[in-house]
């Protein structure tokens with residue numbers, strides 16, 4: 315079985331009622347409009363329900379049967395005129411109110427959907443990186459788009475319509491019982507098995523729909539993976555293989571969708587004939603009563619009109635019910651995301667405050683830090699070191715030794731499993747995340763760029779003037795590169811910056827960090843993508859930038875870190891050597907052998 319579906323099955327403890335309550339806050343925010351929608355239901359349903367009564371009165375009038383006292387004093391012709399007028403009034407009321415109410419319902423629905431979408435976005439962007447490690451992007455996108463859309467549909471076309479139908483059914487039931495209880499009982503008795511059938515099919519529909527949505531997520535995840543990795547897909551000629559995989563998932567999806575269609579159609583089919591059947595039953599039973607002179611023709615006519623009016627809302631109700639079920643599936647899936655705890659939160663009393671920039675020192679201390687991405691597979695073991703203010707420290711070690719993990723912990727993208735990390739003597743868990751990240755500037759090997767222009771990719775939503783941006787670019791020696799772009803600082807960059815080379819992206823990342831003037835700088839293979847000429851240029855700028863700042867540098871090319879104050883050597887998550895370049899060379903340990911190997915390679 316697909317692991318995603320099995321995990322979903324375990325996670326279905328939330329009852330429909332609880333799911334429904336999730337929507338209450340959104341409904342509350344749109345209270346006014348919602349109440350108006352409900353109020354409009356009253357004239358709508360009443361106008362619909364009295365129409366058969368009016369027609370019944372007309373029949374009674376013609377057949378000289380008992381009529382409303384109101385009509386008793388009029389001639390047949392005048393009585394018919396009054397009844398036609400009344401019928402016209404009900405028709406006009408319905409016409410006017412159906413349009414108005416329909417508009418309002420759509421409006422409220424869209425507003426609530428938009429609010430849910432916003433909340434989901436905020437929540438998703440606050441989740442810890444750990445969540446994204448285990449959640450494919452395509453799945454999240456499905457939830458943020460088509461699930462929210464399905465929910466929107468419930469609001470805009472379904473939910474209030476269902477209330478309308480229930481209300482209409484209730485009004486009709488009351489009226490028919492007041493008119494003739496035997497025929498009324500007969501109709502209501504017929505409602506019961508039909509309702510049972512609907513409930514059965516809708517439950518089946520719900521299950522099928524949940525699975526279909528899961529398959530859609532898998533489909534989207536696959537699609538997203540293939541689009542993002544299109545380069546690798548084509549280079550390794552995986553098109554056919556991946557198409558096959560995609561086709562399989564697509565088939566599974568269609569198979570599940572087929573099931574939903576079957577259950578949906580089953581409900582419609584059941585209800586299709588039931589209204590006609592109800593008329594037949596009323597005619598038969600009513601005919602018997604009329605012959606026994608226990609029922610007037612007028613009332614029989616009313617019941618013949620009431621029968622479809624009772625079952626039609628039920629049919630509409632059932633049709634919407636499938637949509638409502640789809641909506642419940644959507645809320646369930648949206649709640650899954652909204653219930654995902656925000657693992658890394660600011661402490662409630664984030665009293666910790668780093669000193670203002672002039673006074674802060676930029677000291678970093680790891681105290682017996684252990685860390686595992688999952689379970690107890692520790693990738694960092696008992697790290698215990700202090701980086702003094704202004705010190706430049708390099709992290710060195712074989713691939714997978716845990717260098718980047720140290721950075722992720724320092725920036726609090728993950729939290730240590732054991733031990734603690736202090737910046738300027740304050741546990742980073744006690745610092746507001748925004749403050750921590752303002753003090754640490756990170757330059758990664760693969761800088762991510764957002765769709766927008768160069769300026770906004772440097773300022774990243776903060777209010778820096780163009781002068782400040784230009785100054786930051788100059789200070790990191792990247793100004794000339796930016797000015798060479800077609801529109802300079804206004805050049806539009808595409809999502810993920812695919813119109814820039816990796817090296818160019820990295821150059822922008824330097825300006826992005828420099829403008830923030832962080833006290834601590836982290837460079838993770840930051841110059842790896844640059845050509846030698848550019849690297850020298852950047853290195854000079856970097857030396858300036860690093861002055862008076864604490865720095866952690868990760869570099870595989872050991873020649874680039876020879877001048878740092880201290881080198882920490884890691885092996886399988888453990889700190890095994892520490893000292894200056896010369897000291898480590900004389901120790902003749904892992905560093906020395908790595909360095910000598912590289913030197914050998916360079917000589918070649």
Ligand SMILES: Nc1ncnc2c1ncn2[C@@H]1O[C@H](COP(=O)(O)OP(=O)(O)OP(=O)(O)O)[C@@H](O)[C@H]1O
Nearest residue numbers: 447687688693711712713714715716717718719720
């Ligand atoms: N998101 C993750 N989930 C699970 N394990 C991870 C994750 N990221 C890294 N690891 C594991 O943690 C270990 C350390 O990874 P890390 O990226 O810190 O190494 P590194 O020293 O920076 O390597 P490199 O020099 O290749 O960049 C590796 O064994 C890796 O498999």
